[in-house]
Amino acid sequence: MAFVWWPCLVLTLFFGLETSGFPRSPLRLLGVSLVVDGIEVYSTKISCKVTSRFAHNVVTTRAVNRADKAKEVSFDVQLPKTAFITNFTLTIDGVIYPGNIKEKEVAKKQYEKAVSQGKTAGLVKASGRKLEKFTVSVNVAAGSKVTFELTYEELLKRHKGKYEMYLKVQPKQLVRHFEIDAHIFEPQGISMLDAEASFITNDLLGSALTKSFSGKKGRVSFKPSLDQQRSCPTCTDSLLNGDFTITYDVNRESPANVQIVNGYFVHFFAPQGLPVVPKNIVFVIDVSGSMYGRKMQQTRDALLKILEDMKEEDYLNFILFSGDVTTWKDHLVQATPDNLKEARAFVRSIKDQGMTNINDGLLRGISMLNKAREEKLVPERSTSIVIMLTDGDANTGESRPEKIRENVRNAIGDKFPLYNLGFGDNLNYNFLDTMALENNGFARRIYEDSDADLQLHGFYEEVANPLLTSVEVEYPENAIQDLTKNNYPHFYDGSEIVVAGRLVDRDMNNFKADVKGHGAMNDLTFTEEVDMKEMEAALKEQGYIFGNYIERLWAYLTIEQLLEKRKNAYGEEKENLTAQALELSLKYNFVTPLTSMVVTKPEDNENQAAIADKPGEGRQRAESLGTSPFSDVPSVDGDPHFIIQVPEKDDALCFNIDEDPGTVLNLIQDPVTGLTVNGKIIGDKGISPDSKTRKTYFGKLGIANAQMDFRIEVTTDKITLWNGDERSTFSWLDTIMATRVGLSVTINRKKNMVVSFGDGVSFVIVLHQVWKKHPVHQDFLGFYVVDSHRMSAQTHGLLGQFFHPFDFEVSDIHPGSDPTKPDATIVVKNHRLTVTRGSQKDFRKDVRVGTKVTCWFVHNNGEGLIDGVHTDYIVPSLF
Ligand SMILES: *[C@@H]1O[C@H](CO)[C@@H](O)[C@H](O)[C@H]1NC(C)=O
Ligand SMILES: *[C@@H]1O[C@H](CO)[C@@H](O)[C@H](O)[C@H]1NC(C)=O
Numbered sequence: 074m075a076f077v078w079w080p081c082l083v084l085t086l087f088f089g090l091e092t093s094g095f096p097r098s099p100l101r102l103l104g105v106s107l108v109v110d111g112i113e114v115y116s117t118k119i120s121c122k123v124t125s126r127f128a129h130n131v132v133t134t135r136a137v138n139r140a141d142k143a144k145e146v147s148f149d150v151q152l153p154k155t156a157f158i159t160n161f162t163l164t165i166d167g168v169i170y171p172g173n174i175k176e177k178e179v180a181k182k183q184y185e186k187a188v189s190q191g192k193t194a195g196l197v198k199a200s201g202r203k204l205e206k207f208t209v210s211v212n213v214a215a216g217s218k219v220t221f222e223l224t225y226e227e228l229l230k231r232h233k234g235k236y237e238m239y240l241k242v243q244p245k246q247l248v249r250h251f252e253i254d255a256h257i258f259e260p261q262g263i264s265m266l267d268a269e270a271s272f273i274t275n276d277l278l279g280s281a282l283t284k285s286f287s288g289k290k291g292r293v294s295f296k297p298s299l300d301q302q303r304s305c306p307t308c309t310d311s312l313l314n315g316d317f318t319i320t321y322d323v324n325r326e327s328p329a330n331v332q333i334v335n336g337y338f339v340h341f342f343a344p345q346g347l348p349v350v351p352k353n354i355v356f357v358i359d360v361s362g363s364m365y366g367r368k369m370q371q372t373r374d375a376l377l378k379i380l381e382d383m384k385e386e387d388y389l390n391f392i393l394f395s396g397d398v399t400t401w402k403d404h405l406v407q408a409t410p411d412n413l414k415e416a417r418a419f420v421r422s423i424k425d426q427g428m429t430n431i432n433d434g435l436l437r438g439i440s441m442l443n444k445a446r447e448e449k450l451v452p453e454r455s456t457s458i459v460i461m462l463t464d465g466d467a468n469t470g471e472s473r474p475e476k477i478r479e480n481v482r483n484a485i486g487d488k489f490p491l492y493n494l495g496f497g498d499n500l501n502y503n504f505l506d507t508m509a510l511e512n513n514g515f516a517r518r519i520y521e522d523s524d525a526d527l528q529l530h531g532f533y534e535e536v537a538n539p540l541l542t543s544v545e546v547e548y549p550e551n552a553i554q555d556l557t558k559n560n561y562p563h564f565y566d567g568s569e570i571v572v573a574g575r576l577v578d579r580d581m582n583n584f585k586a587d588v589k590g591h592g593a594m595n596d597l598t599f600t601e602e603v604d605m606k607e608m609e610a611a612l613k614e615q616g617y618i619f620g621n622y623i624e625r626l627w628a629y630l631t632i633e634q635l636l637e638k639r640k641n642a643y644g645e646e647k648e649n650l651t652a653q654a655l656e657l658s659l660k661y662n663f664v665t666p667l668t669s670m671v672v673t674k675p676e677d678n679e680n681q682a683a684i685a686d687k688p689g690e691g692r693q694r695a696e697s698l699g700t701s702p703f704s705d706v707p708s709v710d711g712d713p714h715f716i717i718q719v720p721e722k723d724d725a726l727c728f729n730i731d732e733d734p735g736t737v738l739n740l741i742q743d744p745v746t747g748l749t750v751n752g753k754i755i756g757d758k759g760i761s762p763d764s765k766t767r768k769t770y771f772g773k774l775g776i777a778n779a780q781m782d783f784r785i786e787v788t789t790d791k792i793t794l795w796n797g798d799e800r801s802t803f804s805w806l807d808t809i810m811a812t813r814v815g816l817s818v819t820i821n822r823k824k825n826m827v828v829s830f831g832d833g834v835s836f837v838i839v840l841h842q843v844w845k846k847h848p849v850h851q852d853f854l855g856f857y858v859v860d861s862h863r864m865s866a867q868t869h870g871l872l873g874q875f876f877h878p879f880d881f882e883v884s885d886i887h888p889g890s891d892p893t894k895p896d897a898t899i900v901v902k903n904h905r906l907t908v909t910r911g912s913q914k915d916f917r918k919d920v921r922v923g924t925k926v927t928c929w930f931v932h933n934n935g936e937g938l939i940d941g942v943h944t945d946y947i948v949p950s951l952f
Pocket of ligand 2: 645646649
């Protein structure tokens with residue numbers, strides 16, 4: 074069985090292997106290098122059409138392979154997380170490969186097939202705060218041309234008085250024709266429009282950037298010449314790398330605007346100039362130990378800034394929770410200058426300590442607001458808000474997510490909204506999101522970064538100015554169907570309420586809508602009447618509108634709201650919501666979390682080449698490595714710390730194996746697929762003979778696939794691949810991807826490597842490097858199973874036995890010998906074990922800092938959790 078590394082794709086070259094082989098392009102002779110690694114990208118165009126906040130964006134890139142052999146061409150686009158991809162086509166030498174939206178399960182089967190045939194896959198990956206990444210790579214023959222065209226759509230939402238459209242610009246090389254061309258059409262008339270690039274000041278852009286607006290139309294064009302793209306006059310690398318942001322707003326002469334086209338309507342509502350409704354606001358702040366340091370300081374800074382923005386009519390209090398709950402005042406107090414002064418002193422004194430009791434913190438805050446209302450402590454015409462900030466998972470008191478949600482739901486009883494702010498990555502964001510949504514609020518992630526205080530304050534600004542509460546939008550009975558959400562607990566200044574639906578009778582003459590809400594002084598009703606004939610005529614006259622934009626806007630909004638509702642639904646209701654959202658996604662061609670895009674060869678539905686998938690929020694994990702989004706990740710890292718995550722429980726178990734250096738342990742053994750993974754233990758440099766204090770790690774890993782006659786040996790220095798007797802060796806200094814049918818190996822220089830066997834078995838090996846002259850420690854490896862769903866039910870080994878679904882029950886949580894780490898009893902595999910709450914680190918994303926995973930630690934080498942005893946897993950050699 075001859076082994077061919079076909080095609081060995083070198084993504085980044087570190088040893089200049091390929092550079093000599095390029096034909097000199099005529100362009101290079103002119104001193105302009107437009108060919109990078111054999112590929113010339115000769116055109117990139119981002120075309121945006123926005124009609125009534127609904128944006129339709131098309132990104133087109135054209136490239137030619139000027140090398141004398143086949144080359145990989147990659148297309149990367151970062152698009153807003155709130156956008157849905159609606160189309161993608163690939164054109165190679167004039168042959169069009171169209172994209173089709175399919176139900177995810179159907180698409181996945183085709184994708185598996187494509188991968189097993191060695192086809193390149195495109196993915197949407199999580200990426201940054203507001204954007205996610207769409208990537209596709211294709212192999213292009215020498216001299217061939219390729220065109221990528223990606224379309225995505227989104228409804229721009231109004232925040233702080235404007236709509237913002239982000240375009241990530243990152244061409245990576247000089248592009249002969251680079252252009253952003255945006256046309257905005259707003260029937261209400263445009264009141265302001267701006268555009269700026271994060272990578273260069275506008276005056277330096279000079280003639281490259283033009284922006285203008287007049288009446289209903291706005292236009293932004295960014296067309297830098299080759300010289301304007303260079304990072305310096307003699308440079309050949311591109312300056313274009315960052316965000317290009319277009320912002321605008323519309324005239325607000327009337328509080329509402331209704332547009333109707335082809336039987337679909339959209340109703341925008343944003344009244345101006347109303348007085349702000351006083352707020353009763355409780356800040357529930359996590360001050361647990363993990364908030365230590367910068368996070369705590371940024372929280373204090375943000376709270377101080379928020380106090381500056383408080384209005385004298387507002388009432389407030391602070392609830393701090395760690396292992397227990399403390400409050401600033403016993404009840405809400407008015408934001409008088411004296412009280413604010415005292416509040417500032419209190420905020421400055423906040424310190425971190427202990428565990429995380431989310432449940433009791435929230436319940437205390439909620440009951441305080443309820444009591445303030447009952448005892449008429451706060452004004453009648455005021456609105457209550459809970460803002461909770463946490464950076465971790467509940468780990469003391471009531472720590473079951475479902476139970477906390479139930480308690481909070483019952484306590485709030487739909488009376489006011491809860492906003493959850495999740496600080497950093499070490500938390501169960503889905504839990505915070507779901508809990509906020511089911512209490513009429515929403516969750517926000519605060520990214521751990523130097524601007525975290527600004528993010529917190531920015532969030533506060535969005536909810537600081539409620540102009541109306543209990544907003545209801547009403548239409549004449551029986552005139553409207555398929556209405557999107559039409560009641561909102563608040564209308565905040567600077568935002569906008571959008572409702573869309575379908576007319577029962579397309580030929581009706583008059584359209585009437587009422588918006589009712591409670592204002593600061595009195596109850597208000599805004600009535601909007603529209604003469605249909607006039608409206609349709611006015612909109613059509615523009616000839617500007619892309620086809621059925623209101624219908625698509627309605628579909629977008631409906632799908633978005635169904636998906637949101639689905640997060641809190643169970644059983645039949647969830648299936649129903651899923652079915653409705655799926656049907657609309659398929660009908661209107663949206664890549665949502667329920668659908669995927671499959672790119673097919675013409676007249677060959679069997680031969681799929683690429684796929685687009687939308688990632689969810691949640692714990693931010695494997696996506697950054699481009700691995701599949703499966704969430705159960707058994708792993709072993711550090712002083713062999715085994716972590717078994719159980720996603721159904723939102724929890725994890727962990728254990729250590731304490732054995733002598735030189736011992737080889739079996740991690741995975743699958744008799745059906747023939748896969749084996751073993752790890753060899755190393756110790757610290759000056760090994761302490763005392764097994765209690767010594768630290769051991771994995772220094773060498775062996776992955777073997779008997780059926781493929783294939784082995785990989787990974788040490789902290791090098792990576793060796795054997796196919797039968799044929800051997801290839803790589804260093805951790807390489808960045809390479811090697812693929813063959815049913816197998817791909819990617820080495821990310823000095824960081825990690827990903828080994829995948831088809832779609833369904835995928836491992837990540839993380840390299841931990843320590844300072845070479847470190848007196849004690851040495852380099853070691855971590856091993857993560859990111860996907861195991863294609864391994865057989867017979868799979869065993871220290872990690873392999875946990876690939877099968879298993880359950881455990883935690884009870885009797887009580888203080889342990891270490892006051893910060895409670896003990897508990899768990900029942901697992903018919904054993905009753907005493908375990909201790911602890912945390913381990915997941916280093917896949919960031920090898921230096923890691924991501925904290927809280928888990929129940931099983932003592933004595935995992936006794937009772939693992940089948941048999943740990944010595945059963947000792948094997949004589951790596952292979
Ligand atoms: C997708 O884009 C291609 C190329 O522009 C176009 O021919 C095709 O009609 C589009 N498909 C849909 C469903 O819009
Ligand atoms: C499912 O949705 C349909 C409307 O599409 C509705 O008539 C039906 O009652 C729903 N069923 C459940 C169980 O919610």
